[in-house]
Amino acid sequence: xxxxxVALLILLLPLCGCMHAKSLDSYAYVLNIGVERGTTxxxxxxxxVSVPGDGTENTKISNRVITAEARTFSEAVNTLNAAYPxxxxxxxxxxxxxxxxxxETGAQTPxxxxxxxxEDLWQNLRVMVVNGSxxxxxxxxxxxxxPSLRKIKTAxxxxxxxxxxxxxxxxxxxxxxxxxxxxDPLLAYAGVNEYGLTPDSAGGSAxxxxxxxxxxESILHTSTAGSAVFDGDRMVSVLDGQHTMEVLMVxxxxxxxxxxxxxxDGSPMSVTLYRMRAPKIRLNGSAAQVELYLEADPTEPQILxxxxxxxxxxxxxxxxxxxxxxxxxxxxxxxxxxxxxxCAARAFRTAEAWEAYDWKADYQRLSVTFxxxxxxxxxxxxPGLE
Amino acid sequence: MNLRIGAFGRQEAASAVxxxxxxxxxxxxxxxxxxxxxxxxxxxxxxxxxLSLLLFEAVVAVLRRRRGRDLLRLFGNAKWKSVLALPLFxxxxxxxxxxxxxxxxxxxxxxxxxxxxxxxxxVLLPCLLLLTALGAETLVRTSRLLLPLLLVSVAATLLLxxxxxxxxxxxxxxxxxxxxxxxxxxxTLFRTFSPLLALLCIGEGSQNVRxxxxxxxxxxxxxxxxxxxxxxxxxxxxxxxxxxxxPSPFFRLLIEVRTENxxxxxxxxxxxxxxxxxxxxxxxYLYAACVLLAKTCGIADIRPLAICVSALAVTLILxxxxxxxxxxxxxxxxxxxxxxxxxxxxxxxxxGNRKGGGECxxxxxxx
Numbered sequence: 001x002x003x004x005x006v007a008l009l010i011l012l013l014p015l016c017g018c019m020h021a022k023s024l025d026s027y028a029y030v031l032n033i034g035v036e037r038g039t040t041x042x043x044x045x046x047x048x049v050s051v052p053g054d055g056t057e058n059t060k061i062s063n064r065v066i067t068a069e070a071r072t073f074s075e076a077v078n079t080l081n082a083a084y085p086x087x088x089x090x091x092x093x094x095x096x097x098x099x100x101x102x103x104e105t106g107a108q109t110p111x112x113x114x115x116x117x118x119e120d121l122w123q124n125l126r127v128m129v130v131n132g133s134x135x136x137x138x139x140x141x142x143x144x145x146x147p148s149l150r151k152i153k154t155a156x157x158x159x160x161x162x163x164x165x166x167x168x169x170x171x172x173x174x175x176x177x178x179x180x181x182x183x184d185p186l187l188a189y190a191g192v193n194e195y196g197l198t199p200d201s202a203g204g205s206a207x208x209x210x211x212x213x214x215x216x217e218s219i220l221h222t223s224t225a226g227s228a229v230f231d232g233d234r235m236v237s238v239l240d241g242q243h244t245m246e247v248l249m250v251x252x253x254x255x256x257x258x259x260x261x262x263x264x265d266g267s268p269m270s271v272t273l274y275r276m277r278a279p280k281i282r283l284n285g286s287a288a289q290v291e292l293y294l295e296a297d298p299t300e301p302q303i304l305x306x307x308x309x310x311x312x313x314x315x316x317x318x319x320x321x322x323x324x325x326x327x328x329x330x331x332x333x334x335x336x337x338x339x340x341x342x343c344a345a346r347a348f349r350t351a352e353a354w355e356a357y358d359w360k361a362d363y364q365r366l367s368v369t370f371x372x373x374x375x376x377x378x379x380x381x382x383p384g385l386e
Numbered sequence: 387m388n389l390r391i392g393a394f395g396r397q398e399a400a401s402a403v404x405x406x407x408x409x410x411x412x413x414x415x416x417x418x419x420x421x422x423x424x425x426x427x428x429x430x431x432x433x434x435x436x437l438s439l440l441l442f443e444a445v446v447a448v449l450r451r452r453r454g455r456d457l458l459r460l461f462g463n464a465k466w467k468s469v470l471a472l473p474l475f476x477x478x479x480x481x482x483x484x485x486x487x488x489x490x491x492x493x494x495x496x497x498x499x500x501x502x503x504x505x506x507x508x509v510l511l512p513c514l515l516l517l518t519a520l521g522a523e524t525l526v527r528t529s530r531l532l533l534p535l536l537l538v539s540v541a542a543t544l545l546l547x548x549x550x551x552x553x554x555x556x557x558x559x560x561x562x563x564x565x566x567x568x569x570x571x572x573x574t575l576f577r578t579f580s581p582l583l584a585l586l587c588i589g590e591g592s593q594n595v596r597x598x599x600x601x602x603x604x605x606x607x608x609x610x611x612x613x614x615x616x617x618x619x620x621x622x623x624x625x626x627x628x629x630x631x632x633p634s635p636f637f638r639l640l641i642e643v644r645t646e647n648x649x650x651x652x653x654x655x656x657x658x659x660x661x662x663x664x665x666x667x668x669x670x671y672l673y674a675a676c677v678l679l680a681k682t683c684g685i686a687d688i689r690p691l692a693i694c695v696s697a698l699a700v701t702l703i704l705x706x707x708x709x710x711x712x713x714x715x716x717x718x719x720x721x722x723x724x725x726x727x728x729x730x731x732x733x734x735x736x737x738g739n740r741k742g743g744g745e746c747x748x749x750x751x752x753x
Contacts, residue, residue: 180625348558350424350560354558
């Protein structure tokens with residue numbers, strides 16, 4: 001037994017875990033990854049990197065933007081690792097940004113077809129499309145007053161997502177949308193405030209940012225709201241914040257959000273809508289019926305002239321009309337962003353039959369009836385609950 | 387005789403079976419085969435689990451009638467016992483390789499991404515050797531300690547992933563082809579029955595057959611329930627097409643959780659527990675295979691056998707990486723039909739005993 005133990009100890013000796021050890025401050029943590037078209041190579045890869053200080057007071061954590069042109073993700077990482085004093089690590093990466101002109105041709109697909117595991121990347125990266133230079137976008141998120149990771153994440157992710165104006169989609173969900181027939185991807189859309197705007201595809205007069213009101217003038221110079229609509233891996237149009245909310249209502253992702261309607265006299269009316277229960281979607285051949293259940297909290301003084309029932313019916317009618325317009329716009333560009341494919345899958349009894357089925361061909365012939373049921377939380381004339 | 391079976395109670399044995407059922411259920415060698423017919427994997431798993439339990443109950447009923455304490459009692463003095471023991475031995479070896487292979491894939495894909503498989507195996511091998519050589523008592527008692535932690539980690543994983551569950555991913559529910567469901571269920575039967583087979587091999591260590599039966603029931607039902615919940619969680623989180631291509635779906639479930647709170651990032655801690663469970667269940671299977679071989683061939687000391695069999699399992703795993711695709715294809719085929727090796731000898735043994743054959747000679751070393 002003694003010789004067995006000695007042999008075991010000898011075997012364990014070369015297994016020292018401290019070999020090739022690196023101290024934590026020799027790493028640079030990539031927070032955001034951006035991809036756009038390169039000039040000499042197919043892709044320009046941009047990383048927003050957090051570099052830890054050396055522990056002294058004068059050297060705090062700093063965020064830097066670094067770029068490299070490459071043919072593959074690994075090539076970009078190797079290039080930057082060779083040129084950068086710290087070793088890049090991806091364990092804290094939380095955002096993947098695709099440039100609009102790359103997404104419009106689907107050219108990001110070969111690039112994204114890399115092994116995430118090899119770079120320790122999490123599949124829960126939030127994916128987003130931008131319409132400016134990725135470097136500008138990243139620099140726009142960096143605020144001199146608070147360059148911390150939490151501030152960036154809060155500004156980019158939580159606020160826009162919680163307001164219902166942007167689609168919060170992870171990389172895995174994006175891949176599912178690209179490769180399968182459950183519905184096309186709908187990604188958050190961002191841009192630098194001063195940059196030119198892409199018009200909304202559903203016919204609204206609004207900007208694609210911030211629910212169609214104003215471009216934000218904040219300490220952060222990049223705004224996020226609205227969505228980029230995909231047909232498979234190809235970006236085909238842009239929706240503003242309000243239309244994004246309406247798509248999310250059908251997908252049952254919407255929880256609350258403020259929508260802007262036009263009253264019969266032409267004046268605007270702002271209503272906060274809440275999800276009451278899951279929507280009902282019935283798909284029968286080439287006809288679908290969508291029923292939405294929402295609670296409305298109108299606060300505008302302009303509606304004092306309407307009684308509760310008229311206001312409720314007016315909201316239902318307006319919302320149904322907008323949903324039909326958004327669906328028509330999506331169908332025109334061939335995108336099933338509302339996810340009717342999910343209902344189509346229910347009719348199949350074998351995986352092979354579902355995989356062989358061409359849902360997109362039938363989607364082009366689909367006619368959808370939207371019916372919205374609104375319950376008023378209260379009316380300005382009667383502040384109590386109805 | 388130094389078979390190192392020792393003595394253990396119902397809780398310990400149930401824990402070992404629970405962990406082995408869980409790891410065998412979750413860590414399939416071939417994800418493509420497991421999710422070939424979409425989310426039918428959950429349904430076929432439930433069917434296979436039920437069949438395994440019925441088979442276990444049948445063996446235990448015969449053992450109780452014959453006052454035996456383990457599967458070896460059914461072999462008796464039959465001359466063909468080695469013919470029946472050999473497929474069972476190989477099925478246990480294959481069962482042990484499954485979690486080991488997943489251990490290696492997960493560690494090299496997600497943790498030590500720059501490490502070579504042979505380096506990981508150099509760490510894996512001594513641990514496995516030690517665990518297998520220490521015997522049944524050590525294995526089942528360690529399982530008893532690990533099980534609560536493992537269950538907490540599974541519950542935490544499933545709860546943290548709730549926000550990403552979508553029921554549409556379960557569709558289409560493939561109930562159309564009964565023939566395919568049966569074929570898939572047969573493949574799953576190997577994974578659900580192996581833990582019970584291992585328990586039957588080391589049953590001598592339990593207090594009596596009733597305790598072994600109870601441990602088998604509790605462990606198998608608990609493990610099957612845990613596995614079923616995890617498979618359902620996977621089905622709700624990923625489409626079956628994605629699941630087919632994932633090297634370690636359970637780890638992907640962990641790293642899919644999107645949270646800004648770093649304390650909620652439980653991936654590494656959970657992985658450590660799950661990998662410990664994988665190692666423990668591999669050792670459990672290997673030890674059971676060694677006991678089977680030692681008793682059949684009359685080998686007095688289990689340690690040399692444990693070392694050889696553990697080394698064989700790790701070597702076979704390494705061959706997968708360093709040999710051609712043919713090896714992978716062969717192993718896939720073996721796993722597909724491994725249920726024949728694990729299941730077919732059991733009815734033969736039961737039938738042999740029914741006819742009065744295979745009477746045990748109590749003076750023989752294996753009784």
